[in-house]
Amino acid sequence: MKAMRRVLIFGSMGSGKSTLAKRLGAVLNLPVIHLDSHFWRPNWVEPDRETWRAQQRELVQASEWIMDGNYSATLDERWPYADTVIFVDQPRLLCLWRVVKRRMMYHGRSRPDLAPDCPEKLDRVAFEFVWTYPKKRRPTMLKRLAEAKPPKLVFHLRGDAAIEQFLDDLSQIAA
Template sequence: MRYRIALIGSSGSGKSTLAMDIGKKLDIEVWHLDAILWKPNWILTPREAQKQIQSQLVSRKSWIIDGNYQSTLDIRLEAADTIIFMDMPRTLCLYRVWKRRLMYHNRSRPDMQSGCKEKIDLQFLKWIWDFPRKKRPQLQQKLADLGMDKQIITLKSPQEVKRLLDKLKDQV
């Protein structure tokens, strides 16, 4: 069976973890955009190269891709058959980002490019805090504008994530 799943949402919402869990359950390769688009020492791949990389990824038969990257989001949304919007509370996202920072202090996390040591700064925390007000409405509008042939799943709590994973387990 063919699956093309895009996971979007705030940093700390659980995109990468859910992508890995779904990938294991459905035996589909997972692509973490953070690991692909960031080079060592936090150097971001130029936008044109980002577009080329993602166009190649979405041309595959099946895939799971997690990441935001608003400037290239349409590539993934148009190619996906399923979009999972991780619409978690900002306090949970902030907690998870702090926890992740402590867990991976002075090293790269598994879903990140080697050479990108886990870090937090005020700008990043502000981005997460402002996500519900600034980014969520844009994402919701993009999702509303998509065709009816897309399955859009919005998850608002860890309990809803667990229910989705349990449902997948029952189907596989």
């Protein structure tokens, strides 16, 4: 298998992108970039579009990384640099449960994969994102994956068992 040096991870909120990124980073010994921690400013303030694009152009210049997060409006800044793309495809209700669980776990404080001063919240926007993901965003991602050309590696991981198998397989190869 070709070496994975620049990996993009996508999926719904609550799908396990950040967890997979951390675990994959440990297996491959690669730095992990959580895009949420770069996007959000304190108190959930969004950067302007050009600032965010410029920040991503800078992030992708590193020779090695695992990057998790969607941000489809600026995917064109990251996609060409990735040698590997992973789509974490989880059931909607599981994603919703994980988002609610995360909200309870980090009540009143920021998650480790978020910027400081962004206390965990669960609002209507987050709920709608997860609920509409299968019909609104998933088809676009599947199309993009289908159109990805070699030498880009593409993995469509459907469910936790597929994620575990993927990590086990990589661990055996990396050992």
